[in-house]
Amino acid sequence: MDFLRPTTWEEALAAKADQPESVPIQGGTDVMVEINFDVRRPPALLDLNQVAELREWSMTGGLCRVGAGVPYAVVVDELGGPLPGLAQASRTVGSPQIRNRGTVGGNLGAASPAGDSHPPLLAAGAAVEVESRERGVRMIPAAEFYRGVKRSALEPDELIRAVHVPPATGPQYFSKVGTRNAMVIAVCSFAIALHPGERRVGTGLGSAAPTPRRALEAEELLAAELDWEAPLTPALARRFGELCARAAAPIDDVRGTAAYRVHAIGVLARRTLAWAWNDHLEKRAA
């Protein structure tokens, strides 16, 4: 096994181009588990920890650009204002030790359907900035990034550089079902983002299909029927929950049954919409 230690982004891209089979490692919270348990022994590890720029975030061109090496702890501490959904989800990741090391970039790279950062990225309309030495930068919308269980649109010679997330213009919530309060992989999860300017609601489902995904029909329902000046009607909230549940395509596994997940997604969707809507109305009243 090789251990590659680039110190600049250019060196990292060159290393990935020359050894596409190398596995990028950031916080190690996924990659090291697989190595410790001998699930996988990659020919090379590509350590990105020394590429300092990956640990930075900034507001660029009206978007919040979060470097692939920004740990969850920093998202929680510093990005709760512009990215409340992502910050809420980040706070539910593992333990403090894991949040100190794990990154949104690593979550994207692993592309697990259970990754906690995926639903809020989908709901907010994020895009993933990836780059290769040969073909340069590509921006991949989050909704097109996830391709299958632990498969993404990332090419073998590409690295994730950052994720670009529109700052919140309305309330956002993330909710997750687990068997205890801390240290759980989601049984299922749901994120919602209100975009009042566009009269649009974004959604994201986690652990409820082979990939994280949006509930498109549910979004269309709200785009057509939601009155942004008025209280949410229970009937509309219920239909929203039903359409979100219908967007789920889960499996039975050790964490929960498919039927339970479908049911729970409906409940999470209805509740998070109600929370977000209350915030929206309060803000209008203020």
Next chain:
Amino acid sequence: MRVSFVVNGREESADDVWEGESLLYVLRERLGLPGSKNACEQGECGSCTVYLDGVPVCACLVAAGQVEGRRVRTVEGLAEGDRLDPVQEAFVECGAVQCGFCTPGLIVQAHDLLERRPRPSDAEIREALAGNLCRCTGYEKILDAVRLAASRKEAR
């Protein structure tokens, strides 16, 4: 490969380190620092918690090569000679140590909490220690120990 880093204030290096090896393995098996415990090797139990550049992490999830040139502080590095850190003292006094296996990780994590939040609420203590599993004491004495350490640190 060779890995050189600072452990508890001392320059150390380890040779013939396998590239997939964890920091935990290097500490325990190559540098003779068995304080950090090896239990789950997947970041679930917190028994191997150490400071990496001042931030608590699971040593089992840090690749050895990633600590090149960096600073690590283990539970062995919290005491000053024979004088225990207040968190260590409080764990002993409160009976928060039973089999002792989870203790080093809990102590490092509690130490970090009190550095950042000198007067933590119970909810903050519980959240800070959520990634450290104990199968003996049932956590009540651990909570007592953290509260005691906090009050002592403040009195100093």
